[in-house]
Amino acid sequence: MKIGGLEKLSLLDYPENISAIVFTQGCNFRCKFCYNPMLVWPSDKKNKKGLSFIKEKDLFLFLKSRLNRLDGVVISGGEPTIYKDLPEFIKKIKDLGLLIKLDTNGTNPEMLNSLWQEKLIDYVAMDLKAPWEKYLKVVNRKIDCRLIKKSVKLLIDNKIPHEFRSTLVPTLHDSEDISKMGQAIKGANAWYLQKFIPSDNLLDSEFSKIKAFNDRKMKEFAKIGKKYVKNCQARGLN
Template sequence: MRIGGIQKTSLIDYPEKISAIIFTQGCNFRCRYCYNSKLVLPELFEEPIDEKEIFSFLEKRKGKIDGVVISGGEPTIHKDLPFFVKKIKEMGFLVKIDTNGTNAKMIEELINKNLVDYIAMDIKAPIEKYEKITQVSVDKNNILKTIEILMNSSLEYEFRTTYVKSLLSFDDFRKMGKMIKNAKLYAIQAFLPTKTLIDKSLQNEERPNIEEMNKVAEIMRRYVKKCIIRE
């Protein structure tokens, strides 16, 4: 595993749990609004953290945190993710994985082997618009397959979208609603313009206001069982 960072404590990244976050290096997307460029662009990678250091840290966090979030980057591009997660589970922690859904096979393996307790999958856009957002060629069948796997599992999961007004319309959200119809949980996240964005042209993009976020939530509640707003 290439690990680019660790956050010792989070009260928000794993719903209703206290967690630590491990950030993996590398991603197969180049999402225009992504602010984690140091974890995505190889030329910006810092020296990876040794796994021994990670497990030593987690040993000290026993009894202080409930779970560990594996985020990125994109964790599922790392072939040794299942082995890494298994070691974390054996320490007694819950595991949440953040993913873009491109590795349906690995997601299925993690679920079938009971190596994950919660998965958060990004829904970037309507499926036909993915490449406009991610700036790479996308195997759309893999995205749809991962959605199907999650919705047919007994696992706790959520789908989520970062709302960038210049990239996504209200009609786009209707299309996404149809993609994940009857999903248990969907979260709308407000875009955050920063200097570290992959697409520098979005640095001056206006954030959606609460009325616009509520409008999206109103649309999505027609399709999913529960919709929340994260600002």
């Protein structure tokens, strides 16, 4: 398992908990609006942005030194579930008595299920990228949406503490999409609609020219989302 980054302290990422964030390297999607391009590429070769991998033993030394200050660890990416040894890695963190929040794009329901059954995860934040018929266009990879649907069902039916997250981009999403996406996660605990913010450091530099939705539109989307889930909020507003 390759660890591409570590945020030593976050008060925001894991609801109601103080956490460290571990970023795994590599992703099976290629969302053009991705804010973490340096974490997407799987090989060291493509990763020329000066990112140095963190050794597992150094990470555990750090975690052990912070046990009195941290409640948990967020495992984010990239996409952590592409690593077969993720359960083993998480188990070592759990053995330190820390909670685990997993960020995932939902493409590995089998691993998600076994992590939950083995009591290795405490909270899941799952991306919902688009309505099913638009997934390929948004994630830029051939994808079997049945896998994502399975993950959605798993989180909701098993009452796994969770939230869904969607980054909304004007050239990719509209109001009708929000309704369809809401239907796809009907009954979920929470859905956060993240305003896409153009920047110079996106996976596809063309996206840096796209103007973000304004706050009024984002609030309109959240109003639509509220019809389907318990809590829907727009994020990244001015």
